[in-house]
Amino acid sequence: MPGGIAITGLGALSALGRDTAELTAGLRLGRDGIGPLTLFAHQGRCATAAEAAHVPAGPWGLPRATVRRLSRPDRLAIAAAAEACTQAGLDADARAAAAVLAGATTGGMLETEEAYRRWRAGETRRLRTSRVLGTSLASSGAAISQALGIFGPQETMATACSSSALAIARAGDLVRRGVVPAAVAVGTDALCRLTFAGFDALQALDPERCRPFDRHRRGLTLGEGAAALVVEDADHARARGAEVRALLLGWGTATDAHHPTAPRPDGEGAMAALRAALAMAGLPADAVDYVNAHGTGTPQNDAVEMSVLRAVLGTRLARVPVSSSKSQFGHTLGAAGALEAVVTVLALTHGILPPTLGVREPDEAWADVDVVAEPGRRAALATAITSSYGFGGHNVTLVLGRGDAR
Amino acid sequence: MSERAPVGVTGIGVVSPFGWEPDAFWTGLVSGASALRPAERFSTLAPGRLVGEVPARAVGEIARSSVGRRMDWASQMAVGACRAALADAGLDAAALPAERTSLALGSAYGNLQETATFLDRLFTRGSGNPLVFPNLVFNAPLAYASIELGIRGETAMFSMLEASGEVAIGWGIDAVASGRAALCLAGGVDELGMVLHRVLEEGRRLSPGVPRPFDRHADGMAAGEGAAVLVLERVADARARGARVYATVSAVPAFAVPAPVHGWSSDAVALRAGLAASLADSPAVFVSACGDLPRDRLEARVFAAGVRPVVVTAIRGTVGEFGAAGALAAAAAARAVSEGVLPPTLGIATPLGGLDVVTGAARSMPLRGGLVPGLARGGICHPLKFEAT
Numbered sequence: 001m002p003g004g005i006a007i008t009g010l011g012a013l014s015a016l017g018r019d020t021a022e023l024t025a026g027l028r029l030g031r032d033g034i035g036p037l038t039l040f041a042h043q044g045r046c047a048t049a050a051e052a053a054h055v056p057a058g059p060w061g062l063p064r065a066t067v068r069r070l071s072r073p074d075r076l077a078i079a080a081a082a083e084a085c086t087q088a089g090l091d092a093d094a095r096a097a098a099a100v101l102a103g104a105t106t107g108g109m110l111e112t113e114e115a116y117r118r119w120r121a122g123e124t125r126r127l128r129t130s131r132v133l134g135t136s137l138a139s140s141g142a143a144i145s146q147a148l149g150i151f152g153p154q155e156t157m158a159t160a161c162s163s164s165a166l167a168i169a170r171a172g173d174l175v176r177r178g179v180v181p182a183a184v185a186v187g188t189d190a191l192c193r194l195t196f197a198g199f200d201a202l203q204a205l206d207p208e209r210c211r212p213f214d215r216h217r218r219g220l221t222l223g224e225g226a227a228a229l230v231v232e233d234a235d236h237a238r239a240r241g242a243e244v245r246a247l248l249l250g251w252g253t254a255t256d257a258h259h260p261t262a263p264r265p266d267g268e269g270a271m272a273a274l275r276a277a278l279a280m281a282g283l284p285a286d287a288v289d290y291v292n293a294h295g296t297g298t299p300q301n302d303a304v305e306m307s308v309l310r311a312v313l314g315t316r317l318a319r320v321p322v323s324s325s326k327s328q329f330g331h332t333l334g335a336a337g338a339l340e341a342v343v344t345v346l347a348l349t350h351g352i353l354p355p356t357l358g359v360r361e362p363d364e365a366w367a368d369v370d371v372v373a374e375p376g377r378r379a380a381l382a383t384a385i386t387s388s389y390g391f392g393g394h395n396v397t398l399v400l401g402r403g404d405a406r
Numbered sequence: 407m408s409e410r411a412p413v414g415v416t417g418i419g420v421v422s423p424f425g426w427e428p429d430a431f432w433t434g435l436v437s438g439a440s441a442l443r444p445a446e447r448f449s450t451l452a453p454g455r456l457v458g459e460v461p462a463r464a465v466g467e468i469a470r471s472s473v474g475r476r477m478d479w480a481s482q483m484a485v486g487a488c489r490a491a492l493a494d495a496g497l498d499a500a501a502l503p504a505e506r507t508s509l510a511l512g513s514a515y516g517n518l519q520e521t522a523t524f525l526d527r528l529f530t531r532g533s534g535n536p537l538v539f540p541n542l543v544f545n546a547p548l549a550y551a552s553i554e555l556g557i558r559g560e561t562a563m564f565s566m567l568e569a570s571g572e573v574a575i576g577w578g579i580d581a582v583a584s585g586r587a588a589l590c591l592a593g594g595v596d597e598l599g600m601v602l603h604r605v606l607e608e609g610r611r612l613s614p615g616v617p618r619p620f621d622r623h624a625d626g627m628a629a630g631e632g633a634a635v636l637v638l639e640r641v642a643d644a645r646a647r648g649a650r651v652y653a654t655v656s657a658v659p660a661f662a663v664p665a666p667v668h669g670w671s672s673d674a675v676a677l678r679a680g681l682a683a684s685l686a687d688s689p690a691v692f693v694s695a696c697g698d699l700p701r702d703r704l705e706a707r708v709f710a711a712g713v714r715p716v717v718v719t720a721i722r723g724t725v726g727e728f729g730a731a732g733a734l735a736a737a738a739a740a741r742a743v744s745e746g747v748l749p750p751t752l753g754i755a756t757p758l759g760g761l762d763v764v765t766g767a768a769r770s771m772p773l774r775g776g777l778v779p780g781l782a783r784g785g786i787c788h789p790l791k792f793e794a795t
Contacts (some may be wrong), residue, residue, distance in 0.1 A: 043532035066667050077519050100662075105544055107565075110523075116525055116601075127601070134668045136514060136566035137544065142784025143667045153660035158544040158563045166562060173580070179659060194521065194542065197534030255561045257504070257552045259473055270437060272505065313599030339506040378504055392542070392549025394561055 003234035005172050008182075009266040011080035011089025012195040012342045014225030014329040015050035019083055021108045022053070024346050026328065030375030032356075033329040034209045034221050039110070039191050044200035045207045049191055050141035050223030050330030058231040062146040069134050071108025074152075077188035078333075082180060084176070084184060084228035085148055085168060089242050090093050092149055097151040099183035100141050101171045103164030105334035108135020109192040140188050152180045158334065160390030161294070163187060164227070164251075165337025169251035169396055171231035181236040187228035187338030195333065196222055210297030211332070211358035211369045212324035213306070220296040223330020227339035240309045244403040246345040249283065249383070252276025257391025263300060263389060267308040273395040274387065281399040283383060285313045287318055290353065290384035292344045295324025296331055297358075301389065304368045308387075321379065323372040326335065327357035337388040341398055344386045348402045410583040411503040414651035414795065415740040416644045417495025419487040419593075422734060423458035423630055423725050425610055428490055429569040431634075431734070432741050433461035434724070436768045439618070441725045442628050448600035451607045452614065457598060458630025458726025463770060469653045470554055477550045478517050480633075484547035484595040485554050487633035491591060492555070495637040496649060502559040508587035510578045511563050511635075512570030512594035514729020516544045519599025547595050559587050568694055570594045571733025572780030573787040575636060576657035577733035579790075582638045582700065589643075593635035593737075594670065594730025600696030601628050617697030617727075618753035619720040620706060620763050627664060630726015634733035636740065641795070652744040653776075655736075658684045658789040665785030670700045674707035677787060684791050688747055688777035692735040696722035703758065705781065717771070720751045732780055739776040739792045746772050 012019065015033025016026030026033065030224050037049040056079045058067045070078075085094040085095060108131075115131035118124045141156045164187020171183035199205050199222060206219040206245045237244055254272035278285065292315075294305055309317050319397065325343045326332075332339050346352060355376035362371055409439050424434035434441055436592035442456040450457070460483060466786045468482050469475045477485070479686050488509075492499055504523050520611055524538050540546065545563040552561050566573045578592025579685075588627070606629055608625025613626035622684035636655070661680045665671030685691070693710050695702040695718075709718050721738055742748050757763055773794060 006726065048478065062667065069668055086560075116522060120529060126608045129605050129611070132670070133515070133600075133609075134604045137516075138514070138567045138570075138782070138784065138786075139667065142662075142786065145662045146665065146785065151662045151664075151785075154566075154578070154662050154784075155494070155660075156565050157563070158541050158565055159548065160545055170562075170577075173584075175578075177584070193528060194524065194534075197528050198524070198532060198539035201534035201536035201539055203536075204782050210668075253560045253562075254505070255509075255552050255558045257554070257556050257558045260543070260546060260549050261478075262736075271727060289787055298635075306723050340541075391543045392545050393546065393552065394548070400723070 004236045005175050005248040006232045006238045006244040007229050007232035007345055008242045009230035010083040010233045010345060011228040012085030012257050013052055013080055015053055015079040015223055016329050027346060028277050030355040032357055039304035040163050040193055046200050046205035047334060048209055048221055049289045050221060052333055054165055069130050069257035071111050072190035073104060073188040074140045074143045074228050077186050078143050081144045081148060081184050081186050084177040084230050088230035091268060094182060095149050096151045098150050099174050099180045099182060100145050100150050100154045101167040101183055101185045101357045102141035102156040103167040103187040103334050103337060104137045104140055104304050105121045105158055105163055105189055106159055106192050106195055107137040109194050110136045110190050112192050118203055128185045136214050150184060150251055155204040157231055157392035161333055161336050162388035162396040163334040163386035165396035165398060167197050168341055168398055169253060172248045172251055175233050182230055182232040184228055185338060186228040189334035191222060191224045191333055203300055204308055206297060207397035209358055210270045210327055212295035212297040212327050212356050213302050213362060214359045215361045215363040217297045217299060217302060219298050219365050220331045221346055223331045223332040223337045225339055227335055227342045229341060235400050246348055246403050247400045247401040250281030250399040257394050261391050263304045267304045269393055270389055270395045274397045277397040277399045283363060285316045286311060287383050288366060290382040291320055291322040291346055292340050292386040293322050293324045294387050295326055318368045321370045322355050323356045325354055342385045344400050348381050348384055348400060351378050351380050411640045412654050413579050413582045414637050414641040414644050414654050415636050416639050416649045417491040417738060418737045419491030419494055420634045420734060420737050421460055421483045421486045422632040423460055425461060426486060435721060435738055436747060438750050438767050440752055450603060456628045458628060460631055474550055474554050476548060478520055480517050480595050480597040481547040481550040482510055483633035485551050487593060487635040488555055489636045490793035491635040499555045503588050504556050506559055506588040507557045507558045508581040508590035509557045509561040510574040510592040511548050512730055513565055513596050514567050514570045514715055515596060518602050522601045526657050527535050564612055567729055567782040569732055569780040569786055569788040571730040572778060572790050575736055575790055576788055579655060579657045581742050586679035590638045591635050592638055594733035595633035595795060596631055596728040596730040598631035599628050605779060607612055613697050616753045617723045619695035619697050619723040619751050620702050620757055620758050621754045623754045624697040624699050627698045629729040630728050632725060632734055633735040638668060649744055651793040652740040654795055656791050658791050659787040663785040668785055669783055669786045670704050674704055677708045680787055681789060684777050684789055688775040688791055690773055690776040691716055691718045692739045692776060692778045693718050693720050694722060694781055695720040696727040706758040706761055711762050717762050717764060719748050723752045730779060735789055736778050739778050742790045743773045743776045743794050746770055
């Protein structure tokens with residue numbers, strides 16, 4: 001496609017704030033969004049989380065009865081998508097022709113859990129349809145479509161922690177093939193007992209806070225949030241006078257076919273995704289200026305990820321700053337791919353290198369790697385990659401470029 | 407736009423309330439018999455309530471890998487359908503080009519029953535079961551199927567309520583048509599358990615007797631479960647290896663119309679307009695009517711015979727309603743177009759007006775094509791078009 005694929009609007013709600021302005025400030029200052037878990041009681045090893053700073057009430061022009069039924073991730077998602085559409089300056093006609101591609105992993109599980117708990121405890125007689133089936137994974141996409149009048153193709157995908165990275169790749173694919181001139185790719189997930197207790201039972205949570213790439217890292221910290229990107233034909237964007245904030249230069253996806261929860265030790269699936277993304281972008285490893293890593297902080301993930309980066313970027317790795325934004329706003333699961341893509345775009349546009357918080361002693365296996373230390377720093381960047389690896393072995397890498405790169 | 411090659415269906419695998427045997431689903435549909443019977447795996451509030459339950463099977467008959475032996479029921483059905491589809495296509499999983507094979511599955515609610523079991527323990531003992539949790543991750547069927555079949559290309563799991571299967575198949579068509587994958591297994595799976603059934607029962611969504619899609623006096627649906635997977639290949643590739651092509655399949659541009667976020671649209675005019683081009687060359691429509699009146703009335707208005715004759719049939723009254731039932735409708739459409747036979751819609755006594763519904767017995771007619779409209783709550787429409795080769 002001649003002009004490329006543009007990112008023209010961003011939206012984000014996370015532990016670092018209620019919009020992209022607050023997120024940008026949080027990245028610039030190296031703020032820590034991790035704190036005590038307050039959303040529900042939990043009796044396990046871990047008591048920390050990165051809770052969303054703000055969950056909007058709406059009503060986004062929706063009927064009151066509908067708004068009452070919206071789940072926490074629905075609300076976060078609509079607000080993120082609305083911010084992205086406003087920032088992109090998409091008018092009603094442009095929105096009507098656009099697609100919605102959403103990524104999520106648990107939908108309204110928090111609300112479902114509460115309905116189920118009350119029913120089990122005999123506090124309610126009926127297991128309510130609206131609270132169990134009305135909070136499905138698909139409802140965030142439908143809510144965005146109806147609230148913002150986006151009536152093109154709509155898909156909600158769930159490949160665990162790579163869900164919304166996959167949604168961005170799908171948005172790029174639809175735009176590249178000319179199916180739609182623009183697409184809103186969004187990722188959303190809220191904290192819930194199921195994932196919290198599940199990850200804790202797997203001993204995948206750090207009892208204090210995650211320390212990605214630290215020698216003594218013990219696990220991840222769960223977060224929540226939503227992020228949205230308007231992915232648009234760059235010529236279409238320029239023709240309507242929109243600012244091209246960044247370019248989606250390439251993407252790659254590949255599967256481990258190895259284990260339901262553990263990554264392939266040889267990292268071959270993740271490598272294939274990264275190689276495919278760079279190949280689509282037509283870029284050599286030397287062109288990569290920054291890596292926004294998956295960086296969960298589990299012993300296994302970080303080791304495999306670093307070996308993947310080393311295998312594909314080679315000697316370049318020693319000269320590329322790497323950070324894990326999960327150290328600032330936690331692992332937001334279905335939202336992580338989109339939220340970290342937004343961070344990567346902000347890094348490119350503002351020249352910010354966000355820090356990896358919590359690193360006290362880097363693992364000696366990657367002592368040569370420039371893991372960006374607190375409080376972060378500034379650098380002019382042209383091209384960056386961000387990777388997401390989902391449970392079940394679903395790997396996605398995106399290549400992003402600064403808007404004026406072409 | 408990049409070049410797109412025509413895509414064909416070369417294999418069909420269905421695990422349905424008619425059973426696991428390769429031809430059980432199609433033979434059952436065409437026979438005009440119902441697959442519904444009183445629930446056996448769980449008790450219903452109203453005794454004897456009819457459901458579409460898939461017969462139990464030992465996990466060892468489905469799983470080959472050691473991790474696969476832990477897989478949940480929905481994953482078992484999905485993997486079973488994948489294996490059946492590959493066998494039907496004359497393909498051996500071990501001989502697939504791993505990096506060039508894709509997989510796409512859709513599910514509306516995933517593993518709700520084991521989620522409830524996990525929460526039961528969490529609420530009583532304060533801790534989650536680490537052995538169960540991996541099965542509760544929404545994409546567990548996708549993960550298990552990729553592991554069991556060694557698929558390492560692009561894979562994706564979708565959740566789009568009633569259109570979950572259609573969306574996954576549409577994505578698979580794109581993967582193959584664009585050349586990103588040499589082959590894609592695409593379909594959907596949804597399971598039925600006590601919790602889901604209880605919710606539907608207490609929400610008064612279920613018929614006390616037999617579901618009657620498109621009947622004026624329809625009083626609810628029957629809940630079902632199952633999985634269907636299609637093998638998608640470029641028609642040229644299939645012909646080159648001497649494979650049978652049931653039908654070609656294309657994803658009609660999907661769209662949405664104004665609707666309540668959680669309910670059915672009432673905008674039949676907008677839906678009809680969006681589907682007009684595909685209806686022009688699809689004389690048969692595999693609708694999602696299931697005895698749920700708001701949905702059935704909407705579809706009756708969208709697919710009422712107009713200038714062109716349109717024949718409709720609904721399988722959800724035969725096998726029960728579930729999110730991925732659209733994948734089973736797609737499997738039926740591919741077979742119907744291939745054989746020129748439309749299976750009947752069961753349970754109709756007094757049909758809604760203006761429709762030509764196949765009732766009583768299967769109808770033989772030459773079929774140029776068939777449409778699976780892929781309607782879902784929230785105004786979603788994800789059509790798939792099948793054409794005779």
